[in-house]
Amino acid sequence: MSGITYVRGDATAPQGKGVKIIAHVCNDLGGWGKGFVLAISRRWPEPEAAFRRWHRERARNDFALGAAQFVQVGPYVWVANMVGQRGIRTGRSTGVPVRYEAIDAALGLLADKAEELGASVHMPRIGCGLAGGKWSKVEPLITERLTARGISVTVYDFEA
Template identity: 80%
Template sequence: MSEIAYIRGDATIPSVKGVKVIAHVCNDIGGWGKGFVLAISRRWPEPEKAYRAWHRDRASNDFGLGAAQFVQVEPYVWVANIIGQRGISTGSKGVPVRYEAIAAGLERLADKAAELGASVHMPRIGCGLAGGKWSRIEPLIQEKLVRRGIAVTVYDHGEGGS
């Protein structure tokens, strides 16, 4: 069985051939403006536009915890907006990350990656602003993606990164 590959670099610039899906975690309240989403928005306007429209029209779509939206940004590059955090701040109910929602989103991501024949690229999803623990998220990636034979690369930002 393959393993998750860990490299230092920018997850928005995967340097492999073939179709690639860049995955990240979004909140369930329509907020886009801090963390990894800024790196995505610097490269492509479409994922933010699609996420905001998805949230705005949520009464008539599947927007919510565990959902995933796939936005094609280049001929061989897609961005997966995965709803894996409740709100944006740590409060009486703990940190915003929702592991079961990330698991459900990864399941949808696996289906899409398999359909596209794509590799998956991501930062340590759910561990930044969402407040999650990688020790809980890494096994979900193993179970939902790696076990299905999908190549996964996790990017750790270089010096001075976020």
């Protein structure tokens, strides 16, 4: 039993009461233009602007694989930009961009923030879309880092 709740729906419209953090995986190139980030940007401009600024000023901050940035987008809603992908897939790519160790580290930061805020965590199947990861490798990281600490996690499978 993973302790993760699975629902059909939109992770940018998290269900439930209280403070919620929407978590997703970003790349380490500062790119924001495909996948789940587009759904985030359609709803709120702040996470993209913060991510791009974080990347642009990376020489003076913690931007790197495994880092996480938390952006408040409403009174009870935050977005976690988690750097868990090395580069992006291209036509010449060999292998996948996902970096499980980076997702694991970012999930640890996410757990700390969720505890600080008393928040639940909401996400798509992070690292398994454009990053090319396998849910069978990501799910145990979520269980270990979040649900084992008593943090409520909901994973959304989107239906267009």
